[in-house]
Amino acid sequence: MELIYSQVLTFATVYGGQVLLAIITLIVGLWIIGWITKLLSSMMAKRHIDRDVQPFLLSLVNGLLRVLLLLSIASTLGVQTTSFVAIIGAAGLAVGLALQGSLANFAGGILILIFKPFRVGDLISAQGFTGNVEAIRIFDTTLVTLDNKTIILPNGALSTTAIVNISTKGIIRVDQVYSVGSQNDIDATKTSIMNVVNGCPLALKDRQHDVLITKLNANSRDYDVRVWTKSENYWGTYYYMLEHIARQFDKDGIEAPKPTMFIVNE
The missing domain is CATH 2.30.30.60 (SH3 type barrels.)
Incomplete structure (x- = not known):
C-alpha cells in the first residue's frame, strides 16, 4: 500500500503540473473554440454568406480548431507532436482508402456549394x-x-x-407537340390552339407564344406549341395545355390523324 502511495505521489510530483495544465488548456480551448464558432456564425450572417455554405464552414473550422487543440494538449503532456501527426496522417490515409465513395461525395458537396x-x-x-x-x-x-x-x-x-x-431564369418555355390529321385546315388548327394559349391563366402576357408546324407526315401534321410561363408554374401550364387543347379540338372539330392503309395490286 505504501509502495502504491509512493508511486502516486511521485507521479503527481513529476507530472501533476503537466496534467493540470493540459486540463486547463482543454477547458479554455473548448471555450475559445465555441466563442470563435459563434463569432464566425455571426459574421457570416451579417455578410449574407449563403445559408447552404454556413453549416459546412462552421463544421470545418470547428473540426480544425479541435485538432489543433488536441495537438496542443499532447505537446503539453510531453508527447512528441511529430509522431502524433504521423499517426493521425496514417490513420487518415487508412480511413480515406476505406471511404473512397464517401470522400467523392464530400468533394462533390464542396463543388456544389462553391459553384452553386x-x-x-x-x-x-x-x-x-x-x-x-x-x-x-x-x-x-x-x-x-x-x-x-x-x-x-x-x-x-x-x-x-x-x-x-428549371428555376434559374425565373421563366421557362413549355414545349409540346400535337399531331392532327392532314384533312384539318392549317389556319383553323392554329387558331384553335392559340385560343387555348391566350386563355391560359399561367401563360405570360408579355411574351410571344408560338404555334409552328414542325413535321409533315403522310396523313398528319405535327404542331409545335411553345408557351412561356414562370418556372414554378411549369407543370401547371403543361397539364392545362394538354387538357384544354383536347377540349378545344373537340369543340372546333379538329380531328386526329386517320389511319391510312396502302394496298398494292401485283
Whole structure:
C-alpha cells in the first residue's frame, strides 16, 4: 500500500503540473473554440454568406480548431507532436482508402456549394429525377418530387453529370407537340390552339407564344406549341395545355390523324 502511495505521489510530483495544465488548456480551448464558432456564425450572417455554405464552414473550422487543440494538449503532456501527426496522417490515409465513395461525395458537396449549379428551392432534373431541392448537405442532396417523394442523390455523381435547372431564369418555355390529321385546315388548327394559349391563366402576357408546324407526315401534321410561363408554374401550364387543347379540338372539330392503309395490286 505504501509502495502504491509512493508511486502516486511521485507521479503527481513529476507530472501533476503537466496534467493540470493540459486540463486547463482543454477547458479554455473548448471555450475559445465555441466563442470563435459563434463569432464566425455571426459574421457570416451579417455578410449574407449563403445559408447552404454556413453549416459546412462552421463544421470545418470547428473540426480544425479541435485538432489543433488536441495537438496542443499532447505537446503539453510531453508527447512528441511529430509522431502524433504521423499517426493521425496514417490513420487518415487508412480511413480515406476505406471511404473512397464517401470522400467523392464530400468533394462533390464542396463543388456544389462553391459553384452553386442549383440552390435550395430550385426545380431541377438530375439523375433521371425531377423535383424541388429541399436540402444540400455535404454528402448528398435531397429532392422532393411533384408526387411528394423524397429522393436522396449522392453529391459525387451529382457534381459530375448533367443537371437541368428549371428555376434559374425565373421563366421557362413549355414545349409540346400535337399531331392532327392532314384533312384539318392549317389556319383553323392554329387558331384553335392559340385560343387555348391566350386563355391560359399561367401563360405570360408579355411574351410571344408560338404555334409552328414542325413535321409533315403522310396523313398528319405535327404542331409545335411553345408557351412561356414562370418556372414554378411549369407543370401547371403543361397539364392545362394538354387538357384544354383536347377540349378545344373537340369543340372546333379538329380531328386526329386517320389511319391510312396502302394496298398494292401485283
